[in-house]
Amino acid sequence: MQGECSSKCYNMFIIETVCVAWFSLEFVLRFIQARSKLEFLRGPLNIIDAMAILPYYVSLVVKEEDPDLAHERPGGGKGYLDKLGLVLRILRALRILYVMRLARHSLGLQTLGLTVRRSTREFGLLLLFLCVAVTLFSPLVHLAESELTGAHDFSSIPASYWWAIISMTTVGYGDMVPRSIPGQVVALSSILSGILIMAFPATSIFHMFSRSYQELKMEHDRLFKEECAAAAAAAATGELQEAGGEAGREDSAPPGLGLHMDKDSVHSLESLALLGKGSEAAGNNNHSLPAAAF
Template sequence: MKFSSKLCILNVGGRRFSVPAELMKRLPLSRLSRLQRCGSERELLELCDDYDRDRNEFFFDRHSEAFNFIMLYIQHGRLRFVPQMCELSFYNEMLYWGLESSDLQPCCQRRLDDRLSDGFVHFFPETEQRGLEEVAQSCWMETLRRTFEEPTSSLLARLLASVSVLFVVVSIGMLCASTLPDWRGTETMEKHRIIEAVCIAWFSMECLIRFLVSQDKCEFVCRPLNIIDLLAIMPYYISVTTTMLTGENSQLQRAGVLLRVLRMMRIFWVIKLARHFLGLQTLGLTLRRCYREMVMLLVFICVAMAIFSAMAQLLEHGLDLEGGNQDYASIPAACWWVIISMTTVGYGDMYPVTVAGRVLGGLCVVSGIVLLALPITFIYHSFVQCYYELKVRSTRCNHRLSAEFTQ
């Protein structure tokens, strides 16, 4: 089927949009691109609701305002939600025309993620034709996934989260207590092993269930918190396996520096608390969004360290190699003084003694205050925004939980 070279009229919800026929081939909308490849009107009517050959007009019974925003995205490269329109409805329009959530602006993507996390939503009518058993199983898997992944999604999720936090606190407490001299007795260590085994068993079961019910297994393994979980679990199994293979009092066990390091890695469990506490979640989200500002802050510090350490080494030691300040004998040694001065920590383990060196030290401290303060504003605003977003999400989940409990 051939289309004329004149303008194509897209009639979307009663609103007309004039689009050149050649431009339709280049649009990032798969539905319109497929219209150009149709060989018959029957194929064409599978992609649109009606077609007027004389006027070369395509009719679509869709939301006109949503399509207007999509056309603005094509022209200007930024796709945002239509004001006063449900995010899920607009996302449904995007899927119809062939766009994905990745085409949205980051702020709108977060809003969409929040809405998608509120429930198990089907966007395609084909999913409604699946068997009842498959739908029920999918809903059950989604409920189980949310129970383990979202601590505020239900009363059971809160209960499991509380138990998980309890095991984390017990595990960290036992790890700290095991380094005390009074806890190194045979009987005490045996009780410690039992408690440790119970905690690891709970963590392993929790991690395995969350892996089994996850929708994307590869994405699950790549999540930072899940990687931390694996790093905290695996040392225990490596230690137990090594003990079983080499014996309790083997030379490897006695000199097992690596095993002690692996056991100490269980302190990573404290990061697991980020799943259950809003403050730690806000910190992690802020660091992820402000990585550019963090890199800029690191560059500022490195440049200042290079300048002030070289000048401090020259003024304190380089001008008098025999009787100069030996603490500044090298630039790397002076870098330590620069970093503790810029951060105003000032341990006092090394300090300038010459007048020029003290003037330089004052400039170093003042420069540190100014340089470190420059990116803080951006990081602060991002932290406030992240906290507000997570707070709104938590409040919404709490309201839904209260409503379900009342019913």
């Protein structure tokens, strides 16, 4: 059983090594080709790529100690090694950021990121409304349950914050439930208020999402058209260069070979030459009499 586990871990390590090597090569090539290295390092997606790749190399340098051997270590370095192991485990958990690389090739994820960045004010208002409502309904439910009925679920006002949050966001885990009539009235008020509070900024965020999607789609279409036009222009330029090269070779040929003649034209020229020679010979025979004969 232990051998199977070790073989599986080894296979996973090989797969992870290949993936990290590919991602690292891609990251380095993009860094080399970047015009501004500082702007490249400031990019959010590039930061995510670096944070996703870095834990692998950290885990190679720093080896986590086996927890079974923790009781055998001296007490002096125990706290430091525990903290180091915790940091290493947190860094390993950052490997989930590989999923964010899909944003480079997904229009939906790009739209989501752009919407979140543009709707920071709406999200801020949403959190503000939620905090105000939580601070309002938590003391009320604590008063209705603990002071009036003596229930122990709502032991304090800070403990009631959790109930108010999950109630206003309509999650409702059911771990804290009001039993009394006043507490249930407060719960109903908090749930209705949560629905309204969540609905107020949702319209603005939805319009921002739709607008961002249209902008990104138009930008992708424009880039695609530019790439197609550039490819067509490059192909046309290549054809013109080939035609120019052939014309240059024809112009640089010797004068006697400037015209390309076929066999028929050559035979016709030869026949014309023979006729010309024959006419000259006939003319010479007609005027071959001496001058004394006239």
